[in-house]
Structure formats: structure tokens, C-alpha cells
Amino acid sequence: MSPLDFELPHDLEARVPAELRGDGRDDVRLLVSNTEDDSLVHAHFRELPRFLNPGDLVVLNTTATLPAAVTAVRGNGETIALHFSTALPDGRVIVEPRWNGSSETNGAHGTKQTFETFTIPGAGVTLLEPYRDSSRLWLARFDSDLPLRAYQQRHGHPIAYSYVDQRFPIDAYQTVFARDPGSAEMPSAGRAFTRQLLVCLRRRGVRLAKLVLHAGVASLEAHERPHEEFFDVQQRTVDEVRRAKARGGKVVAVGTTVVRALESSLDASGELVATRGWTDVVITPERGVRVVDALLTGFHEPKATHLAMLEAIAGREHIAKSYAAALEYGYLWHEFGDLHLIV
Amino acid sequence: MKRTALVTGASQGLGLAIARLLAQHDFNLVLNARREAPLLEVARELARFTRVTAIAGDISDIAEDVAARAGHVDVLINNASELGPLPMPRLAEYPWDALLRVFRVNAVAPLHLTQLLLPTLKVVINISSDAGVNAYPGWGGYGASKAALEHLSRTLAEENEGLRVVVVDPGDMNTEMHRNATPGADFTSMPTPDLVAPAIVEIVEAAFDGAPRFARVEAQQMMVAS
Numbered sequence: 001m002s003p004l005d006f007e008l009p010h011d012l013e014a015r016v017p018a019e020l021r022g023d024g025r026d027d028v029r030l031l032v033s034n035t036e037d038d039s040l041v042h043a044h045f046r047e048l049p050r051f052l053n054p055g056d057l058v059v060l061n062t063t064a065t066l067p068a069a070v071t072a073v074r075g076n077g078e079t080i081a082l083h084f085s086t087a088l089p090d091g092r093v094i095v096e097p098r099w100n101g102s103s104e105t106n107g108a109h110g111t112k113q114t115f116e117t118f119t120i121p122g123a124g125v126t127l128l129e130p131y132r133d134s135s136r137l138w139l140a141r142f143d144s145d146l147p148l149r150a151y152q153q154r155h156g157h158p159i160a161y162s163y164v165d166q167r168f169p170i171d172a173y174q175t176v177f178a179r180d181p182g183s184a185e186m187p188s189a190g191r192a193f194t195r196q197l198l199v200c201l202r203r204r205g206v207r208l209a210k211l212v213l214h215a216g217v218a219s220l221e222a223h224e225r226p227h228e229e230f231f232d233v234q235q236r237t238v239d240e241v242r243r244a245k246a247r248g249g250k251v252v253a254v255g256t257t258v259v260r261a262l263e264s265s266l267d268a269s270g271e272l273v274a275t276r277g278w279t280d281v282v283i284t285p286e287r288g289v290r291v292v293d294a295l296l297t298g299f300h301e302p303k304a305t306h307l308a309m310l311e312a313i314a315g316r317e318h319i320a321k322s323y324a325a326a327l328e329y330g331y332l333w334h335e336f337g338d339l340h341l342i343v
Numbered sequence: 344m345k346r347t348a349l350v351t352g353a354s355q356g357l358g359l360a361i362a363r364l365l366a367q368h369d370f371n372l373v374l375n376a377r378r379e380a381p382l383l384e385v386a387r388e389l390a391r392f393t394r395v396t397a398i399a400g401d402i403s404d405i406a407e408d409v410a411a412r413a414g415h416v417d418v419l420i421n422n423a424s425e426l427g428p429l430p431m432p433r434l435a436e437y438p439w440d441a442l443l444r445v446f447r448v449n450a451v452a453p454l455h456l457t458q459l460l461l462p463t464l465k466v467v468i469n470i471s472s473d474a475g476v477n478a479y480p481g482w483g484g485y486g487a488s489k490a491a492l493e494h495l496s497r498t499l500a501e502e503n504e505g506l507r508v509v510v511v512d513p514g515d516m517n518t519e520m521h522r523n524a525t526p527g528a529d530f531t532s533m534p535t536p537d538l539v540a541p542a543i544v545e546i547v548e549a550a551f552d553g554a555p556r557f558a559r560v561e562a563q564q565m566m567v568a569s
Contacts, residue, residue, distance in 0.1 A: 202541035
């Protein structure tokens with residue numbers, strides 16, 4: 001089944017961080033959709049605690065965002081944007097070359113060639129082979145005196161797409177609980193949280209747990225699988241999930257990265273266990289979810305593979321109804337946009 | 344592995360509210376308070392949730408005993424405080440021996456506990472006060488001891504890589520200590536400690552998450568007005 005398709009009007013694309021539109025990073029709207037009866041509530045994100053119950057467990061991804069984009073020059077002198085997505089354990093890097101940072105990708109693959117080398121400030125990147133079946137991602141070699149992480153800190157800037165026409169500092173792309181640098185793009189569902197809201201959740205009796213998943217570039221084509229990503233789910237988090245389940249609480253994932261990490265931490269018998277490594281898991285309605293009961297997430301682009309994950313949690317009709325309402329009521333899309341609690 | 348938190352002054356007020364919340368957040372607890380009976384009652388209550396070790400006595404006298412029995416401690420919450428003579432005397436009339444005791448409980452004992460627990464400590468929360476920064480008549484002795492505690496905290500953070508030290512000003516609360524300090528004031532508009540404690544737990548978790556080595560936090564700034 002192909003993912004949900006719809007037309008996203010330009011004026012529903014969030015172009016600047018919430019704190020520049022309103023009075024704080026938590027000043028975003030919250031669409032709450034109830035999977036039991038498909039009912040919808042239009043709320044504000046600061047009301048989140050009242051849609052959760054004492055004993056529920058909110059799971060956060062503490063990955064921090066790297067300045068993963070650099071300006072690159074091709075052999076023919078053409079300037080493009082190069083996005084570092086994921087550094088693989090074998091030393092190769094998944095990269096995405098992009099024309100002038102635009103989202104236009106047609107023909108990109110055809111005009112780039114294996115062993116093409118890009119010059120980036122003080123370093124070079126050589127394309128080795130296309131990454132799996134991707135039309136835009138490449139496995140590449142990074143040549144520099146600096147390790148990639150240090151190189152990015154010095155020369156990189158945050159990845160931004162065409163609907164964001166200003167360059168914001170890397171801090172605009174961090175959650176307040178970010179701790180472990182490693183993501184090419186911010187897991188944006190956590191962006192609206194403030195320390196105050198975390199305290200409100202604790203006061204409500206909602207528990208918080210954390211994990212790490214380093215997100216790669218998100219702008220996958222409709223037909224592409226999410227690529228491999230590093231994750232780390234520790235025993236403390238496993239224990240928290242077990243206790244939440246035991247007391248009848250819901251496990252609420254903040255972001256699709258948290259769903260992917262948790263659902264990648266199952267042993268052969270389907271039990272959640274502490275796991276650290278690389279995941280290839282793709283959450284589809286056919287596969288379903290075993291750990292996650294609810295999801296807080298942003299609004300995803302038409303045909304995005306993440307929509308399949310949402311459908312795995314809530315069903316196609318529920319997501320279609322929610323998205324129809326989000327479009328009708330002018331919710332904002334993308335990493336600086338509004339949020340959707342599927343509960 | 345469960346983390347262990349040591350909370351001083353844990354039989355009432357903010358210390359009790361913090362201990363209760365940490366128990367629900369799956370910390371093992373080592374609790375200290377001066378009076379044995381209320382402390383043991385708290386220990387019994389919280390033993391339903393987690394492993395609790397209760398050691399009664401004045402922390403400025405028994406820090407070594409507490410540290411020895413506590414063993415591995417990840418989080419130290421120096422909450423026990425000595426208000427000093429009542430009604431709170433102006434500095435011109437402050438009995439010097441009473442001031443020594445205020446400093447001993449509020450500044451020296453927290454440092455002593457930190458020294459003793461340092462090998463395993465990851466996070467130190469020192470409960471301070473607005474009076475440690477600003478001058479209020481009558482609060483000079485108490486405030487000076489909290490200012491000393493804050494300076495000890497900053498220096499400890501500078502001197503010990505890997506240790507997170509957070510000074511927390513919990514703000515005005517409806518507690519017995521505050522009622523003693525300012526009898527006759529209106530306490531009904533002040534939050535109770537159980538409203539402030541979640542902020543302290545969040546501060547502890549943020550410190551584990553790699554917050555800066557030193558921070559000074561006004562807990563009620565972390566609370567959304569409701």
C-alpha cells in the first residue's frame with residue numbers, strides 16, 4: 001500500500017522556528033487524535049500533560065544535531081550543497097549532493113558519477129557507489145586531516161530545505177534535552193519541549209525515559225526505505241517501558257526516531273531488550289508496532305515513508321482523517337511546525 | 344542499574360517531597376534527618392517503592408557515618424538547613440556561636456558529605472536561597488551561609504571534572520521552615536514543596552544528561568504558572 005498522498009499548500013510550511021513566530025519554542029499547536037474513536041481535539045502544545053495520564057511513559061531521543069551541510073564545488077566549477085547523512089562503521093559516509101540546496105532532485109543521480117570528487121573547504125569527498133536503491137544518496141569517502149565530526153563543527157551548517165530561506169544557528173536545531181551529537185537532522189518532534197513542560201509532565205505523574213537514535217537525512221523519496229541509523233536503548237529505558245506496561249501506562253514515543261529505536265530493540269521472542277547498534281527496521285502497517293502505544297510527531301510530507309509508520313500505529317483511515325483536519329485547520333508542517341499526538 | 348540518591352533533611356518539607364518523587368523515579372534512597380521518628384515513618388512509606396536506608400542524626404555531626412553506610416551514592420541532595428535563632432536576629436545582635444552552627448550545617452556539612460562521597464558522585468544538588476544572593480534584614484546569618492554554600496558549589500564544579508553541581512533556589516514555599524522564619528506572613532499563595540519537587544527531579548535528570556558542570560537554577564522559574 002502506498003503512503004498517504006495529499007497536496008501541501010505552501011502557506012502551511014513552517015519557515016521559521018516557533019519562537020520567532022510566537023512566544024517560545026513551545027508555542028505550537030497540538031492536534032490530538034484519539035485512535036479509539038478517531039476523535040480530534042485542537043489544542044496547544046503546552047496542554048500536552050492533560051492528554052497524558054499518570055503512569056504513562058514519554059520516551060525522548062537525546063541525540064543532538066550536527067551542522068551536517070557544507071558547500072561543495074564539483075570538478076566543473078559548479079557549486080552545490082553536500083549533506084553528510086550518516087558516518088558508517090566501515091569509515092564510509094552516506095552523503096546527499098544537492099543542487100543549490102534546493103529540494104529539486106530530478107536527474108541528480110544521472111549527472112553525478114561514481115568517483116566524482118567534490119572539493120569542500122580544506123577537504124574532499126569522493127562518491128564511491130550509490131547507497132542501496134537510492135536515487136540521491138551515495139556512499140562516499142571523506143578525505144580530511146580532521147575527523148568528520150570535528151570537520152562539521154568547524155565548516156558545516158545545519159541542513160535546511162527550500163521552505164527555510166534563512167540560515168538559523170545550530171541551536172535552533174537542538175532540543176532542550178539534546179546530549180549526544182550524531183544526527184544529520186533534528187528529530188523535530190522533541191523541539192517544542194521546554195524544561196517547564198518536562199516539569200509539568202513529571203508533576204502530572206508522567207514518567208520520562210530517554211534513548212538515542214542518530215537521524216540521517218530525512219528527505220527520502222517516496223519509494224526509498226529509511227536508511228540504516230545508529231541507536232542505543234539502555235537498560236534503564238527498557239526497565240521504564242516494562243514498568244509502564246505493567247502498570248497499564250502508555251508508552252508515548254516522541255518522534256518517529258523513538259519508534260524506530262524501540263521497535264529495533266526486540267529480541268527473537270519480541271521482548272524489549274537493551275540494544276545498541278545499527279537498525280534497518282522499517283515500520284509498516286504490515287509489521288505493526290509492539291512497544292509504542294502513542295506517538296507525538298510533526299506533520300509529514302505527502303507520500304513520506306514515515307506516514308507508513310503512523311499508519312502502523314493508528315491505521316490508514318485515522319491518519320487520513322487527522323491530516324485532512326490538519327490541512328483544513330491550517331496546521332504547520334516540517335521541523336519548525338505544529339505537532340500531532342496520536343493517542 | 345538503579346541510581347542511589349542521598350537526601351538530607353528528608354523527613355519533612357522539600358526534602359520529603361524530593362525523596363517521595365525520587366522513590367517513584369526508581370532511585371534507591373539514603374535518607375537523613377535529625378529526628379528519628381518522622382524519618383523512620385518516611386522510610387517505611389517509601390520502602391514500598393524502593394530500597395531505603397534511613398540514618399537519623401544531625402548531618403553536621405554524623406556525615407562520616409552517613410557516608411560510610413550509604414556506600415555508592417550517585418546523587419547528593421544537600422537539603423538540610425539550619426535557619427538559626429528565632430526570631431531571626433539582625434547581624435548586630437547575632438550570637439556568634441549560633442552563626443557558627445548555621446555555617447556548620449548549611450555550608451560545611453554539605454562540603455564534608457561531598458568530599459566523602461566524591462569517588463562515586465555524579466550530581467550534587469545544593470539547596471540554597473534567594474537570601475544567599477540578596478540582603479534581607481534578619482536573614483544575614485542564614486543568607487551568608489547559603490552564599491558560602493553557593494561559592495563552595497561553584498568551586499567544586501571547577502575542581503572536579505565529571506561532577507555536575509547545581510545550586511537550586513527553590514523559591515518561597517509553604518514549609519515549616521518558612522513559617523518559622525516569617526511568622527504572620529501569608530503562605531496560602533505559596534506553592535507547597537510537592538509542587539516544587541518535580542523541578543528538582545528534572546534538574547537531577549538534566550544533570551545526568553550532561554548539563555553544564557555548574558548551574559544555578561531558580562526552581563519556580565521552571566514551573567508554568569497554573
